[in-house]
Amino acid sequence: MHSLEALELYTQFHDRWFESPVRYVPSDEYLQSLAGVIPACWRVERDGLWYSVTPPGLTLPDHGWKLHIAASSGEAAEVLRRAAEVLRAEPAPFKFLLDRRITALSNGKLWHRGSSGKFLTVYPSTMEQFHALGGLLALALVSISGPYVLSDRRWPGSSCVSYRYGGFASRTVLQADGTRRHVLTGPDGSEQVDARLPYWAPPAWASDPFPDDPLPPVMSRSLCGGRFVVQSALAFSNRGGVYRAEDRDTGQPVVLKEARPRVEIGASRLDAITVLEKEHRLLERLAGSGYFVRPVALFRDWEHAFLAEEFVPGTHLGLFSLRNNPLYAGNITAETLAAYLERMRGLWLQVAQAIAAAHERGVVLGDLSFTNILVGDDHHIRICDLESAAQEGVDAPVGLYTPGMSVAGVTERANDYYSLGALMLGSVFLVHGLTGFHAPLRSVFLDELQRDLATPADLRTLIDDLMTKPEEFSATPARAIEAIGRLPARSGQRHSSRPRLGRSLARRFDGESREALRARVKRRSRAS
Template sequence: MLHDAAFLFADPDYFQPVERTDPGRRYAPAAPPAGWTRGESGVWTYWMPPRVELPEQGWKVHVSSSLDNAALVLDLVSGVCGELGVPFKHLAGRTFFGWLHSKHGSRVQSGKFCALYPPTPQAAHEVLVRLERSLAGIAGPYVLTDRRFGASQCVSYRFGAFRPSYRLQADGSKLPTMRGVDGTEIPDERRPEFFLPAGVVDPFAPPPEPVGESEVSFHGYTFEAVLRHSNAGGAYRARDLAGNARFVKEARGHNGYVGVQDARQRLEQEYLTLRALHAAAPGLAPRPVELFTEWENTYLVTEFVPGRTLTSWMVASTPLIHASADAATFDGYYQRCRRILEQVTEQIAALHRLGYAFVDISPGNVLIDDDDTVRLIDVEAVQRLDHPLGLLSTPGFAPPELRTAAGRAQADPRYVDAYGLAALAQLLIFPMHEVAERSPESLDHLHADLAEVAAPPKPLWDQVVRYRGAVGTPGPS
């Protein structure tokens, strides 16, 4: 995300360099090293001692931090670097911290609040030892690309390039590179796991124990498949000791922020919401099994709901991808769409009667089984109707006015759900949410094109265009 979408960060509509983004509240050491040069590069602020020349590559040291501790951690890092003469950089401001540590942030960049560039392995070891001692007891997110040092919960390291070096690819993209032990150019691989180039040996840790191909099991669950990775944590299919299929959702510590809430806080809230819904209306949401903590992460276990997401169902079922589809085929598909939308609408209405709003209605949160029966999943954003609207939503499936604080403050959660239902209808007809949001008249062209084969039934099409070009937040209906 850091590289692929950086040009969209400064402005939602126009390509802009990330440097034009307002970094928010700026981070800066309270007492910067005297005589050092300060500079800016992308999302980073860097500090260089006088008369220093960085080697091309070496052992990078990273320091992670929770949102609340960032300023204090930076002061300690700055003090150590100043004493040892080690160049370093840190995220320039609160906005960039939120970006890299967000729920949908880059997994290979996340967790890195400060990066240090010791010029030799001996200097790297010295700074690692000093930081481990200075930051003892301070916890930060686990940096997936790194190996933690000693007993620290926020200091880690990896081997990689210090100075930017790229190889231009045939598609115009740039591949980060470095030098192998034989001097040849090799990729500077950024994986969400600790990785050493061929011939490079870790001098800071004992040799790792051999790892077999054994299954992953803990807390009474055997993990069978990864369903989704995210910066906030993974989602898995598992089995309990009795052999029952279970869905397990992971929340990584001090990461996956939405606003000031990290992934673990949201998962705890989701568990309580599931318990309340299950007590009031069993079957309306997945049945909660338990919430537990293992190592530094928290896990929510629920029943495993079979089916495929609404997006997968639409791709597999829509006649639009078949050139030979006739009017009867389209009519059959439209009838199935109406039945699916009716089920989702009924379940949302039941949720409203209980005093809750779903808020984040999106195709990934709707599962369809083999007989077109619908279940709502992922109640992370579900909230009480009488509470201020939360921050979670899916682009294209939430009213555009929610992008501003003022619009969010005025929005009725029931209107947000109604908008989401209309967006689901549009997905089933044809997924062009971003185009329609910016140019509502494009839906007229879509209808004209569909009418050449089989126009959608009027009730279904009326739902698609229900909020076309709407401005403001109408009340519940």
């Protein structure tokens, strides 16, 4: 199966369709850095997301110890120039990422953890050259600090050069699902998977070139001087993990969010630790509102930063909606829909109040989505994950958003009300993401949902207004709160105990012929 990270890559090169990276047209910034440094007889060719550089007349083994250089997107061009000067004097094949945008992606939150940070890879032909090149590159790049490459060990004394045992020539085995698995051939002729794992895992036959150099500390279950004890991992991303832990000072459960240095977040490419520190500051600013998770502590462990915040028992709004919406359970009656909409109305009202409370404190949320609104066991909401939030006049926009829930890359008050409308639409039926591709379709879906589910006309109007005229609500915050508070649970129209979508297929379109239905759908499609 393809991983989420692999699928994410194919969303980067077209605003609507999945697209192969080979169709991406890079800038020439890195090639300009290389120009005049390497000899003209060296072959430079593109291979996917990489440019490969091959000096003439060299023979490489199939696998061995390779060198990686990690660099931020802002320093990568200079790193390439310095590394190329070393490699011109001590020729070896190497490859580097296409341009600054691809470098930022590979350093980003959603990149595969076993591959992230590898801006440039060098393939030494012998162990003697491995040691010579590693030392020269570490010296030439002594002022550079790159993201930590999780699959590697750092070169002694360097903050950007690392090494790993792996394949030089690409040898793959076709899998049943159509993917290919990289393999190595051991000394006994057996094949071993050349896995890009997010931790140090060389093959058994490969002896570490620096066996006496200490490994970086393995993350302990006990952090912050023993105050927090990790109990389980909730999630991992390239930015770091999210853990459930116990606060020994209070005995209360907490959530720990981890940030690794020089991982780049959002279109603004902000350092993950900087973003986590900002999140802590904003949570403290919002703590008195009662609608946001309470920050407990911000601390460092080794090179990483951690934010401890209160643990909220319950689930996020997306799962709450999926588990309770009668549309998905197939139990569609006027009574079940009215009961569900009444429960959701209470949650929507709290979200509107949370937005107003944040804006009163000068904070724009930026990326309000189903997964960062927690519904407690007491049905009180808490909002978490304020990566994209910003204090007005203080913080730069991060440029991170959830498709379908936000106006792309916009951090302003009106956008928070657009997100509220998307939450309400998605709570009724999960089409908010689809309609984001073509906004005129939203009114079609809203009309058909009202027709099929007999939802209140006021609900349809409010969702449409929030998503088409959000600036009117940001100018008058009480408007959204009052409008949600007035929403009826039922349409007020006379209808059977089962809305049309809950009837049998034979009775679903009573009073409307097949031809009339087709004509109506065609008219709406053409109009949108």
